[in-house]
Amino acid sequence: MDKRENTIALSQEDFSQAGHRLVDEIAAFLGKMPEGPISRGESPREIAQILGEKSFPEQGTAAADLLAGVPNLLFEHSLFNGHPKFFGYITGSPAPIGMLGDMLAATINPNVGAEILSPMATAIEKQTIQWLAEFIGLPASYGGVLVSGGNMANFTAFLAARNAKAPAGFKEEGLAGNAAKMMVYCAKTTHTWIDKAATLFGHGSKAIRWIATDSANRMDIQALRSAVGQDLEAGLQPFMVVATAGDVSTGAVDDVAAIAAICKSHDLWLHIDGAYGIPAAIVPEMKGLFAGIEAADSLALDPHKWLYCPLEAGCTLVKNPQHLTDTYSSQPEYYNFSQEGESRAHNFFEYGLQNSRGFRALKVWLTLQQVGRQGYAKLIGEDIALAKYLYELAEKHPELEAVSHNLSIATLRYVPLEKKEESYLNELNKSLLDSLQAGGEVFLSNAVVHGKYSLRACVVNFRTSRKDMEEVVEIIVREGRKFLVKP
Numbered sequence: 396m397d398k399r400e401n402t403i404a405l406s407q408e409d410f411s412q413a414g415h416r417l418v419d420e421i422a423a424f425l426g427k428m429p430e431g432p433i434s435r436g437e438s439p440r441e442i443a444q445i446l447g448e449k450s451f452p453e454q455g456t457a458a459a460d461l462l463a464g465v466p467n468l469l470f471e472h473s474l475f476n477g478h479p480k481f482f483g484y485i486t487g488s489p490a491p492i493g494m495l496g497d498m499l500a501a502t503i504n505p506n507v508g509a510e511i512l513s514p515m516a517t518a519i520e521k522q523t524i525q526w527l528a529e530f531i532g533l534p535a536s537y538g539g540v541l542v543s544g545g546n547m548a549n550f551t552a553f554l555a556a557r558n559a560k561a562p563a564g565f566k567e568e569g570l571a572g573n574a575a576k577m578m579v580y581c582a583k584t585t586h587t588w589i590d591k592a593a594t595l596f597g598h599g600s601k602a603i604r605w606i607a608t609d610s611a612n613r614m615d616i617q618a619l620r621s622a623v624g625q626d627l628e629a630g631l632q633p634f635m636v637v638a639t640a641g642d643v644s645t646g647a648v649d650d651v652a653a654i655a656a657i658c659k660s661h662d663l664w665l666h667i668d669g670a671y672g673i674p675a676a677i678v679p680e681m682k683g684l685f686a687g688i689e690a691a692d693s694l695a696l697d698p699h700k701w702l703y704c705p706l707e708a709g710c711t712l713v714k715n716p717q718h719l720t721d722t723y724s725s726q727p728e729y730y731n732f733s734q735e736g737e738s739r740a741h742n743f744f745e746y747g748l749q750n751s752r753g754f755r756a757l758k759v760w761l762t763l764q765q766v767g768r769q770g771y772a773k774l775i776g777e778d779i780a781l782a783k784y785l786y787e788l789a790e791k792h793p794e795l796e797a798v799s800h801n802l803s804i805a806t807l808r809y810v811p812l813e814k815k816e817e818s819y820l821n822e823l824n825k826s827l828l829d830s831l832q833a834g835g836e837v838f839l840s841n842a843v844v845h846g847k848y849s850l851r852a853c854v855v856n857f858r859t860s861r862k863d864m865e866e867v868v869e870i871i872v873r874e875g876r877k878f879l880v881k882p
């Protein structure tokens with residue numbers, strides 16, 4: 396058999412034709428997407444009907460035929476987080492260069508687990524990590540690994556912290572061998588990844604000390620100090636404090652310098668969850684908010700949030716990268732990946748949980764270069780100003796209450812002119828949010844701030860303008876009025 400007959404390869408010409416057509420359709424979609432709805436609000440049942448129930452095909456279909464139909468299926472029945480009025484949760488508007496980067500990455504398809512399998516991709520990922528550290532003002536000596544997102548970036552650091560602080564013999568004996576229970580401290584506003592980490596990695600949710608927050612939603616430093624002190628007295632082993640730089644609900648940034656001082660005096664690992672907020676450190680007026688981040692033993696930061704890279708891209712940075720290799724490296728006999736001495740291979744499988752790894756660095760590397768430091772300072776600064784503008788519009792509107800504003804997150808709620816009880820306002824805003832999300836004109840999520848169920852807008856979106864914010868206010872008020880119970 397000189398040449399295999401197969402149904403998977405494409406000739407150069409067929410690839411070129413199908414690819415050009417697809418790219419042209421994507422370009423047209425991106426051109427008109429901002430003017431259309433964010434989604435059509437179709438229910439999962441409607442979506443399933445549109446997709447249709449088909450059994451697994453016995454025979455294949457030509458690639459060109461498949462690619463002719465699929466773009467519209469997605470363009471017409473998806474939710475677009477690149478839309479200028481998408482402000483839900485925290486997902487950045489994806490940079491177009493990142494879309495093309497992903498296609499190129501899949502073309503080379505390097506396995507960025509081992510350097511020998513991905514020479515240029517490994518070098519690009521190393522450079523990307525170094526740039527991300529520099530970007531937020533850390534020395535280039537920080538090392539790390541790219542991961543799928545914030546949860547994974549935080550998990551990767553959590554396990555490294557535990558390995559660094561656990562008593563000798565931990566790798567062999569596991570947690571059961573520990574005389575003292577290992578405790579982690581974080582503000583009660585910390586993202587849910589910490590619950591998953593404590594429960595899934597065998598510590599149990601009781602290993603988390605939830606520290607109260609102050610009126611500005613930041614970790615109460617005195618409460619942290621007391622909790623650590625009490626646990627030490629009780630014979631427990633405090634090992635890690637998680638500070639958050641931009642909390643998921645309101646964007647509050649913990650006082651990292653004060654937390655770092657407590658960590659230093661008790662030899663605790665300081666981790667900063669900056670998955671969302673830490674890129675704001677590049678904005679000169681914001682830099683002071685992040686004072687002390689260079690004391691972090693580890694940080695999480697997500698290019699797929701405020702660096703506008705397409706999903707998925709998260710990053711764990713570690714002051715001493717050896718903590719990652721100490722945690723994750725293993726050398727099975729079937730790997731011939733390590734070289735010693737000067738040419739020691741940089742194998743990313745030794746830096747995190749994944750073994751085979753894709754080339755997610757490419758889209759990040761390209762986007763960082765396209766935008767540059769000044770470009771990011773401008774975009775991120777504008778996002779912050781837009782969230783502030785929304786907050787101010789809410790402050791001025793008699794039927795809105797501005798609840799909080801930090802970084803690029805504003806929270807607000809609809810309040811009817813006639814005075815109503817808190818429980819009524821909470822229910823009203825909950826229903827209003829559902830209706831706004833289904834309506835497809837604007838996508839907000841929610842936050843409960845000091846007991847107030849609020850609408851929450853997080854602007855990590857280079858397409859959003861002041862006009863969008865003015866329209867968002869009109870939409871919220873127009874829809875909010877519909878929920879008023881008529882006397």
Ligand SMILES: Cc1ncc(COP(=O)(O)O)c(C=O)c1O
Pocket residue numbers: 484485543544545546547549586588639641642643668669670671697709
């Ligand atoms: C502060 C913070 N940490 C972690 C995460 C989890 O990130 P991901 O959804 O990328 O796993 C988020 C998500 O919004 C977040 O805001």
